[in-house]
Amino acid sequence: MSPVSRGAGGASETTLVQDPALPPVAVDESVLEAEDRRWTPAKIAVWVALALVGGLAWVMLALVRGETVNAIWFVFAAVCTYLIAYRFYSKYIEKQLLKPNDVRATPAEYKADGKDYVRTDRNVLFGHHFAAIAGAGPLVGPVLAAQMGYLPGTMWIIVGVVLAGAVQDYLVMFFSMRRGGRSLGQMAREELGVVGGTAALLATLLIMIIIVAILALVVVNALGESPWGVFSVAMTIPIALFMGVYLRFLRPGKVMEVSIIGFVLLLAAIIGGGAVANTGWGQALFHLDRVPIAWGIIVYGFIAAVLPVWLLLAPRDYLSTFMKIGVIVLLAIAIVVVRPEVSVPAFSEYAFKDNGPVFAGGLFPFLFVTIACGALSGFHALISSGTTPKLVEKERQTRFIGYGGMLMESFVAIMALVAAVSIDRGLYFVMNSPASLTGGTVETAAAWVNGLGLAGVNVTPEFLAGTAQSVGEPSIVSRTGGAPTLAVGLSHIMQQFIGGAGLAAFWYHFAIMFEALFILTAVDAGTRVARFMLQDSIGNVIPKFKDTSWRPGAWLCTAIMVAGWGYILILGVTDPLGGINTFFPLFGIANQLLAAIALAVCLAIAAKRGTFRHLWIVALPLAFAAVVTITASAYKIFSLVPAVGYFAQNAAFSQALADGKTSFGTARSVAAMEAVVRNTMVQGVLSVVFVVLAIIVIITALIATMRAFRAGGGDSTEDPAVPSRVYAPSGPVPTATERAVLDEWKAAGISTVPAAHH
């Protein structure tokens, strides 16, 4: 087996030769291909079986129209499609477009410092990367999208991740790895020049503000008028502070120990919350309206972003990772064991209309922006460039970690969708429609939802009140934002798995707690990252700001960022039209525009490598993301339907005010009407700015691509190639040839195991 490599990748790359004294540091490409092509009967049988089961599952979901469909078919459809896509499509991308070269050392090897650049076992890094990309996003979007029935969301999550989301994550990770772990912003600057790079930076900054604001809005909506939720989520702060002090002073480095202590304390906070919420003082202290909670989160966000990392962010991160892995594994097992029946139709009455109460707008394009995380999430480009590429051991592993990691997140989104569609349909619409429609009480909400004429919807006020009581909440009417619905769905599934009806309230608050935990960590970290980006930008004009340890600059920039997302959060909380249903599309559009920017950068890089024949792999998701987001933005900017277009809504309310009306639509006072005028203007202007910036980035990327096409390639911005001196298999389980190479290393007496994984 000859380990000598071909010059893979960049046109300018010279052929690398490994140290002949070492066993092979790479399996030769031709050997790998021969192994792939060797179709034994057993292998054929496995893939045929997977294809058949997956196909059957899709038929059950898409074509068979029974009373109900079992949730297990969602799991089969998703898992079989993922496996086939991973085995065939991601390999195709690897072979035709990225051409990794294991003879080439990764940054973790040639820049090894034992701290930031550390070779990490591929399976460990997979878990680490997954924990960094998965958060509350894939849990919320699918819940809202369930308004259109289960099928549109399911199809987009699964097809979208295969052709777009996982491709983006894989490409960004690979290109960043070839550049020593450079960030998306730095790559945009290098590949697209000053104009494209600056537009990308500005867009990223604005998008981070809007994403943090909407995530915070989800938490506020979940905690509003919920003393139990407010108590248990508030307790995460002292718990994290305690963990921080414990790790810093008492027992440094005992991460697992402190995480377990923190987890037990969290459980105690959830259980204690139930008792506290039933006391008079608990009600008085923790029963808060949404506006004070929003202010609380704004103040928290500022303090958390200026406190040292060790005190709050690091311990919160450990807790959040711990919860993430635990909850997702538990939920997957529960869905497989419980196999809930889904009575929601495949396509609902709102699938082909644009006036749904949960979010406005038609299936195209609004389904595709409502579900961002789980199908295609631009935010991942910020994670996939940066930390993970500095830890990858061998180039070929990026397919498993980048593409595979995103498939896992997509599966989380499918589970969230299952949880949302397994609850009563009437209950779903009562929970997710704004109070201006439901009227806010169980009687008005029941009358409203029964009057919608939806199939299978017939709820009684007693049922609504009983559901609220069983999950320990004062009310479940108009609890928008997705988190409470997911919590009800999760509680519904989990209580059948562990604990029975007696634990319904515990599971509900457990779900609220972990969503809040993920979101508050994202708020804190997002503010910090945005602050550094702002300081760096201002630093180009006033150099003093580049010094990130300069307190006044740090505080000022943090305050600007918090004011930015805090303003949008307050607008969302006080929005007379409901908040989530008008603001959530902005979140999705922002996230997808970031994806379009990331894919545009990847397109330019791939073109400069001279791989034009297979450029469609990048161009396809880029075109789709661009069309979806630009169309969605155009609807939001130009639509004449007030429920859809921000400026149409603005004009309608301005006109009503000018006519001297004191109540219009769902706004029942002049102040509320003025609020609508202001909010729609802010939303409209943000939409315009986003879409203009994204179009600039895409155009500069297309220019760079065309230029590379004419020249037959372009300058490579990769780090110089260094021959590798280590070996590790590329997938989760070594293949026969990979095991043979591992044996050669063993025979030579050289450990191939990354440090500390014995």
Place this chain on the structure above:
Amino acid sequence: MSLTSGGPDGGGRTTALAGVRSALAAVRAYLRGVMGADAYERYLEHHRAEEAAGRCAAPPLTEREFWRDRTDRQDTDPQGRCC
């Protein structure tokens, strides 16, 4: 982790127990890796390798120093968490 491969002294159960124990140890090591709890061990490993190659003169950081340095460096180089 075979339940049937007992030793000569009727150690079928001990082998199984050892199997369970090593499986648990593997799960623990995996979780430690994902959480980043093994960062100091990996740093020491790197440091030792550098020393062996004759590239490193300074003594390694102590465990306390290492963790302080780790979180303090995050203060100046924040990483985003996803939504």
